[in-house]
Amino acid sequence: MAEELKVPKVWIGPRSYATKKARQEAVQAILGRYGIGKVVDQEDDDLLLRDLLDMHPDAEGKVGPGVEHFRVIATPRGHHKGPEAVLVDGSKVAFSYQKCLDAPTHPQRVKAAMRTEIQPQVNTYYEARKASHTLVSDESGQELAPADVHVSYFQGPRFHDIAMDFVRAAGGFDAIDLTAETERGLALFTDRALADRWHAHHQEHAVLGLLSAKENLRRPRV
Known part of the structure; x- marks a missing residue:
């Protein structure tokens, strides 16, 4: 067959x-x-x-x-x-x-890969808030159900700004090569030393917080 x-x-x-x-x-x-x-x-x-x-x-x-x-x-x-x-x-x-x-451009693919690369940091932040029983909105103070929690950058620089600062320091989008995408958003940096630098840059500059789904919908999504 x-x-x-x-x-x-x-x-x-x-x-x-x-x-x-x-x-x-x-x-x-x-x-x-x-x-x-x-x-x-x-x-x-x-x-x-x-x-x-x-x-x-x-x-x-x-x-x-x-x-x-x-x-x-x-x-x-x-x-x-x-x-x-x-x-x-x-x-x-x-x-x-x-x-x-339209098919995503290389810069769009790079930014998607950058989100994939730092997803473990986002997950760790969520799990720490959950373990400390502080699943509350950092904007309104309302208690959040686990299914209604969104990790957001609203308290500090946007993800886009953090990413673009790193891209410029790395020499531009063309300096960042990616693996093939096996599924949506699963491309990664081929240069793992560069990936480690991105992880450290994000860890240093990201100010994460929690919002409800409705609160998050009103925020910039890039």
Whole structure:
């Protein structure tokens, strides 16, 4: 019997799709559910659009101070619907979902690998807070259920700023080689000495804290 070929999956955040077409249709289905000018008020739809915007090649500029909610708007030529992010400061930013679905650039892959590399540090922080019985929001003080805890950088420099400082010191994105991705986000630094330097840099500069899911949704996600 011939061995079955494994079809690589494509992703939007934690959601996997069998094909690029299926992924695109998932976004189009959200746009189709709302009229022009309507707020995207279903939580699952909102979460998908937040993860989608994270994939934009200019995500840092688009997200700005953080997204309050999304609206559906007419595209510039008026023939189709598109998403618009309404930021917490009231400004509005339209973005192309097609650009979000394009293959990630090398800088995007490097930043994803950097998050993968330091995930054990994030996990250790969460476990320490859990062991000390301090699973409370560092913003509101409310007690958090384990399933409602998000580790955030809101108390100090953003992850993006910490990462970019390291990238510049390393000689730029082109100086960082990655292993092949076996699954979404699982690429790592090929140079393990450089990886150790990144781990130490993140440990020194990251100021982690805990938020609830709703509090975290209002924060910049890059």
